[in-house]
Amino acid sequence: MSTGFEGVSSNELLAVMGARELADNQTVFTGVGAPMMASVLAQRLHAPRLTMVIEGGIVGPMWRPGWLPISTNEMRAAYHAQMLPGITDAFLLAQRGFLDVGFIGGAQIDQWGNLNTSAIGGYDRPKVRLPGSGGANDIISLCRAVIILTVHEKRRFIPKVDFITSPGHVAGGDSRARSGLLFGGVRRVVTTLGLFDFEPESRRMRLEAVHPGVTVEQVRDHTPFDLLTVERVATTQPPTANELGILRSLDPERQFIG
């Protein structure tokens, strides 16, 4: 899918905007796809001491350009890792509080940042059975700040998900904490149209910034729920040639950046 920037793919835009969310000396629990591209781009730019944790049970890998992993459970994902602790123990690091950021990819998402990757149209006899949680539920439940990267499409953004696979702010307000999730939560949603946070009281998604060339109206058109906006919606900085160049050198065959 193309974006408002000529020659920039959706995944490139998400990776660039996602990378800017990460800081040096942080720990990030990252999934494959755009989150992985964003993490590895941040490492090559402003966050050389960013430690990635991967659900396959991998801590601190340094991926090799051109050899990026398809899954979180393969040797490419473990390339030059510092530790291979096992899957359950990798997630328990997040439960303990060692993971600053949880980075997950696209899905059906609602106004409270809840994700559905399980089933559309009923659960037991669904219209479409989706792959399931994988580690997304654990990442969103246990990391300190969760950032969701997703293509901004009308069919993905819905008022209320059919099934909460991975809980954002659940039903808003303090409902997430009341369910027992005392820590963390979804901090930001990065899409192909802009950046969103969650209004502190209602915990409903709120437009913070649009990408250059995107209007607030366009975002509303692609968001089928009552969208809150901050008082002054900012505009993000466009992807730089340097950011795009590094991404393309990491994935020369464009297997992941599209």
Next chain:
Amino acid sequence: MTIAPAEYDFRAARRQLEAKPKSAGEKLVSLADAAARVPDGATLAIGGILYSRTPLALLREILRRRPKGLTLARNLMCYEGEWYMVAGAAKKLVTAWMGIGLPWGLSRIMREYVESGRVPIEEWSHLGLGLRFRAAAMGLPFLPTMTMLGSDLMGVGGSKTIACPYTGETLHAVPALFPDVGLLHVQRADRFGNCQIDGYPHMDADIAFASQTVLVTAEEIVPEEEIRRRPDRTVIPGFAVDALVHVPWGSYPHECYGLYDSEPGHFGEYVAGIQAQGAEGVARYLERYVYAPPTHGDYLALFPEGMREAAAERGKELCS
């Protein structure tokens, strides 16, 4: 709610294990003999994860016996779940995620079988199911965690919450899962079943300790002295293993850390068969790769010449 009390019955599991000999003797058997230890209706826990260190040789040999009514538990279920569905061997799948990976899209077979109600999936989060094996490995009926709270996954298996007896906070009490049989593939073992795993250990040790019967295939059977020289590398002791089979390339075309890489091209051919013919594509694959070849060697001979050598080279390079 789909979990049964027997899954977390720690008293029964303990009694069963106490009654079983904790043999330090020889464990080596044939692939057929190992597969024969899987009764119809059993719950199988599958080691490795997705397309990494999957006990594929065991999974193929079990299918050749035309089993019925099996429950398959695996955190990231690759296409072995599709095989067992199409072969009529699976009653239920217990998993956190099913598919091969992003490039291969949604599992059409999973969609067909789950959406029509033929084979249900019992879904847990990745850590949730990992803790079910961990609780059983610890001999306990449940473990407390925060994961899955606030999500609709809590209602799928029938998870319960508890109030922490110290802080009063709400916690998810993940029920143990004591599988009937654990299936594992490891890099090396001695003939007594002391197993060493290289690279990521996945959940294999928890599965070995949780399961009532443990079947292991190993790339290499090494002398006892080699295990004793590096006991720090041993993750499963021989007394936890019931049957051991020497199966080089036992995960192929899935990867085995340090030894060989996976074959995404082969996965692509498999998926192309499904795109062209649906479940019939899987049935044809099973005929060619599972039922027809009489031995593991015959199975390996179905892959083009030089393919495994290249996979071994990539495997070595990726771990250097």
